[in-house]
Amino acid sequence: MLNNEITKIIDKFKETGWVPEPEAKRLFQTAGLNVPKFSWVHTPDEAIESARRIGYPVVAKVVSPLVIHKSDVGGVIVGIDSDERLKEAFNIFKILDGFDGMLIEEMASGMELIIGAKIDYQFGPVILLGIGGTGVEVYQDVTMRMTPITESDVSSMIESLRGRKLITGFRGNESINIKELTSLIIQFSSLVTSIEDRIQSIDLNPVLCSGKTCIIADARIILNK
Amino acid sequence: MNLNRIFKAKTMAVIGVSSQNDSHPANVIYNKNHFRYPLTVYPVNPKGGTIKREPLYRDISEVPDNIDIAVIAAKADFVPGIMEGCIKNNVGGAVVISGGFAESGKLDIQNRMVDMAREADFPFIGPNCLGVYSPHRIDTLFLPGERLIQPRPGNVAFVSQSGGVMVDSMVKFTRQGIGISTATSIGNKAMIREIDMLNYLADDPETKVIMFYIEGFEKNEGRKFVLAAEACPKPIIVMKGGRSQEGIKTVSSHTASMAGDYKVFSDVMKQHGILEVRNERELASYCEALSAYQRCIQGRIGIITVSGGHGVLAVDNCSDLGLEVPQFSEATRNAVKENLSSSIQSIASLSNPIDLTGSALDDDFLAAANVLVKSPEVDCILILILPYSPGISAELGARISHICKSEDKPVIAYIPNEDKYAMLIEGFELNNVPVSYSVEGAVLMAKALKRSEKC
DSSP states (O other): OOOHHHHHHHHHTTTTSEEOHHHHHHHHHHTTOOOOOEEEESSHHHHHHHHHHHOSSEEEEEOOTTOSSGGGGTOEEEEEOSHHHHHHHHHHHHTSTTOOOEEEEEOOOSEEEEEEEEEETTTEEEEEEEEOTTHHHHHOOEEEEESSOOHHHHHHHHHHOTTHHHHHOBTTBOOOOHHHHHHHHHHHHHHHHHTTTTEEEEEEEEEEEOSSOEEEOOEEEEEOO | OOOHHHHTOSEEEEETOOSSOTTSHHHHHHHHHHHHSSSEEEEEOTTOOEETTEEOBSSGGGOSSOOSEEEEOSOGGGHHHHHHHHHHTTOOOEEEOOOOSGGGTOHHHHHHHHHHHHHHTOOEEOSSSOEEEETTTEEOOOSOGGGSOOOOEEEEEEEESOHHHHHHHHHHHHHHTOOEEEEEEOTTOSSSOHHHHHHHHHTOTTOSEEEEEESOOOTTHHHHHHHHHHHOSSOEEEEESOOOOOOOOOSSOHHHHHSOHHHHHHHHHHHTTOEEEOSHHHHHHHHHHHHHOOSOOOOBEEEEESOHHHHHHHHHHHHHTTOBOOOOOHHHHHHHHHTSOHHHHTTOBOSSSEEOOTTOOHHHHHHHHHHHHHOTTOSEEEEEOOTTSTTOOTTHHHHHHHHHHTTTOOEEEEOOOOGGGHHHHHHHHTTTOOEESSHHHHHHHHHHHSOOTTO
């Protein structure tokens, strides 16, 4: 799964220590994982052009090597439906520390999951699946498996979560697309194995899952020092 | 690496035996093996002299025999030299009891020993350990025999980073009727580590269940361990010490902060079909059940009781642990009913649990057990025996056990742990049917048999 493009992206951010979202998204895209349509822009005009191409409404996120948790500094605005609001967003982000442009993305929806990876000291690469959203920090409803991950590992991961019914469906809420989720986790696991020497951890948070697809809405890669 | 000469030793040298101080650890080890075990034992001390009318050899090279195992209980600084002598004299392996190595900051001496031993392919256990114990075969524990309770020989192997946890567990195992094949305290595990023990025990014909007390692995060592454990057909149980260490305090990644060392450990064990126990009660229940039955069950439990309340509690416990208590078919209920004594035929409850009532006789238990061992509706049977019930005799244990042996279906009994019921309990245990002293414990045993999703 490792190819030149992936290595190049990682090498570029060795100094910073982590790969910012637009480049992390490009990395996952290169690896064949599902990410929303996105564009990294540096001027309001570029922003408008990209947003029109992607199609309103869009999400705007600040890009800055100094901002690792974007929402903590007001660096994420969702549901932008016009050129005016997009320009406003640009102006808000512009004054944030280390501003290096803005990420524009198509809106995605679905249930929030977190998928992650960590290079564990004792067990090597492990993959995490959990119920996402604010619940990540409150309930810590997560489960881990050592790579390589098989289909039956994914089933058992889902089964291990207290909130498994949020995934498999309850009282008329449809199940998310388990097949898509499974293949996303398995592909992610083999990507992680191929870059295990270069990374410390990865958060795909959230991954938005619906009855149709699973899409990586935000991603952060923490590199090995 | 061949560990056979350590674990199946016929000849032993104890190095560091004192001619002056008979309570020195080396003397305790020498005395117990010399007087109580089927080994030829030679004491060694550079000062020479005699002990108990036997010569104290000045050096391993002077011992007039080919030594399988050297037990080294000398000061840390002397150990590398002693080990060199053992290697030169073709000793089969060593147990280094002495402390004062990595655990006291003297990693250099320890590393020297490891390098030397690796190069010579000379296996050694420890340092800073209690070594090996195998009932009626060998005992390098420096604890006086009269202080210990001797575990009975059996098929559970115990491997422990902590000598104390191991000895204390063995003492309790004895009371629970759990037998030991070998127990090994690996201490600083400088050379022989969990994975070496796993590889050895996987092939040891006397061992059917392998239990590890683990505090931690080296880099990527956990990965190798779980892969080896998954490939081993014997049930493997682990208890993790040091679960409560604080999570990694990084805020940069959610995954890193939530995937704390213990959480990863626990989930990865489960992924690879390794049973994790969290306390003494689980430890004893799992060891006892798996010692009797190694085959996996799906977890459809049939319950026979004389007390409705005990039946209800057992069902609750089953449900908490993810075990099913399926309803019996009419055919099964009728088959049980036909064979019950006439006095209880109309009052016994024949759904699952089968409640034979306080008027039940031995024969009623046998009738119910006979049907359930043959019925495909359940794959494990719990028998809850309250010996206060007047129709129950002391022979019931042995009689039920024999019925159970006619089919390959695990049976587990609950009997209160009181001396006056000992014969009833032994009737089961001597026939390799595990007995728990609580209803929860009996259900835990059943849970142990449903050990892996992979089964």
